[in-house]
Amino acid sequence: MSSNDKRSDVDLLRAQYEELAELAGSLAHEIKNPLSVIHMNIDLLSEDLLEANSSDNRRSLERVDIVREQCERMEGIIRDFLRYARLRDIDLVSGNLNDQVEAVLRAYQAEAEAREIEVVRFLDNDLPVIALHSDSLQAALMNLVKNALEAMESGGQLLARTYTTQNSIALDLIDTGSGVDNNTVMHMFEPFYTTKEGGSGLGLPTARKIIEAHGGRISVQSEVGRGTKFTLEFPVPKRIVVG
Structure with a gap:
């Protein structure tokens, strides 16, 4: 062919x-x-x-x-x-990932306190800018933070960490919640797959589409009883050299 x-x-x-x-x-x-x-x-x-x-x-x-x-x-x-x-192509402009993370964490601060969850920030002050769409990116982050808080029914800790790698600008969201098994990890980004009663099963697939529309990718690691880690990676603008 x-x-x-x-x-x-x-x-x-x-x-x-x-x-x-x-x-x-x-x-x-x-x-x-x-x-x-x-x-x-x-x-x-x-x-x-x-x-x-x-x-x-x-x-x-x-x-x-x-x-x-x-x-x-x-x-x-x-x-x-x-x-x-x-969700289709979105218009991206230069922006700071830390600002987006902070805005979302502030929005959920009261809920975190009510659930006795400590929110810990390790945000790189020298983080390069990325190409982003603020509203959609914050919507994706809100979904991830909301899931993390709901996974910690008896309190816990949510850690948000930004950093640079050789080829990307990254964000880790790590919770000490209930975690999920490997089968759930394999399917959690599929539309309509959900383990929550009354859930639509579209929150995480939408978050992934948003991250991918930014030219990035999202991955997850989880262990039952120990917690979950989401890693978001965004491309480094071509004019910026990291390392």
């Missing part, structure tokens, strides 16, 4: 993927609209039942609450899916 034939096959597969992604996004939108109407009317029905207080209505309210919870879960799945499906 010639290189032109190979290129044609790749272009065809990309076009098919983009068409499927667009179709899936449209389907999610079509589901989202009637689901919002159902959710709104469930809230109105709940208000009506509260006004007419009786033992029968209390039982009905319990059933209404179940329907509402499932509506909210489906809305969350659709919201996460649309965020995942819409």
